[in-house]
Amino acid sequence: MSNLEDLYREIILDHYRSPRNRGELPTPPAHQVEGFNPLCGDEITVYIDVSDGVLQDIKIAGHGCSISQSSASLMSAAVKGKPVSDVHATIDSFKRLMTVHESQLDDQVEPEPVDLRKLGELAALQGVVKFPVRIKCATLAWNTLTQGLSELNA
Ligand code: ZN
Numbered sequence: 001m002s003n004l005e006d007l008y009r010e011i012i013l014d015h016y017r018s019p020r021n022r023g024e025l026p027t028p029p030a031h032q033v034e035g036f037n038p039l040c041g042d043e044i045t046v047y048i049d050v051s052d053g054v055l056q057d058i059k060i061a062g063h064g065c066s067i068s069q070s071s072a073s074l075m076s077a078a079v080k081g082k083p084v085s086d087v088h089a090t091i092d093s094f095k096r097l098m099t100v101h102e103s104q105l106d107d108q109v110e111p112e113p114v115d116l117r118k119l120g121e122l123a124a125l126q127g128v129v130k131f132p133v134r135i136k137c138a139t140l141a142w143n144t145l146t147q148g149l150s151e152l153n154a
Helices: 002-017 066-079 084-107 116-130 132-151
Strands: 031-037 042-051 054-063
Touching: 002 054, 002 066, 002 116, 031 116, 042 116, 042 132, 054 084, 054 132, 066 084, 066 116, 066 132, 084 116, 084 132
Parallel strands: none
Antiparallel strands: 031 042, 042 054
């Protein structure tokens, strides 16, 4: 298990040090939405370009802890260029990963199985849920993206 945890730590650090899709998109045509996690001071700005039912491009700006920034980078890599329906499915899977572990901590029950293979590198963030206060760091970018898609009715 420690080897897997080392791999996950490496993925998170890699995305923190070399964030993917970092920057801004011109608005319009892109849509800009901001997220803030007051518990940790994380700030995220997500720029999304949606057309023809596809998330054509995504850029991330902002600053914060390694978990919030690497989660945003991992998210951008996972959803860029994907149909909006796939983006929603990925958001749901990721949030379930976080929620499942949250309930596991609360109730000491066996978690629902989550297909980590479908999540790819996103699975690296599952270790975050051992530290419940960090879950808001990990989900910040995702909640911000969800808000953006909602504002676009996408
Ligand atoms: Zn944070």
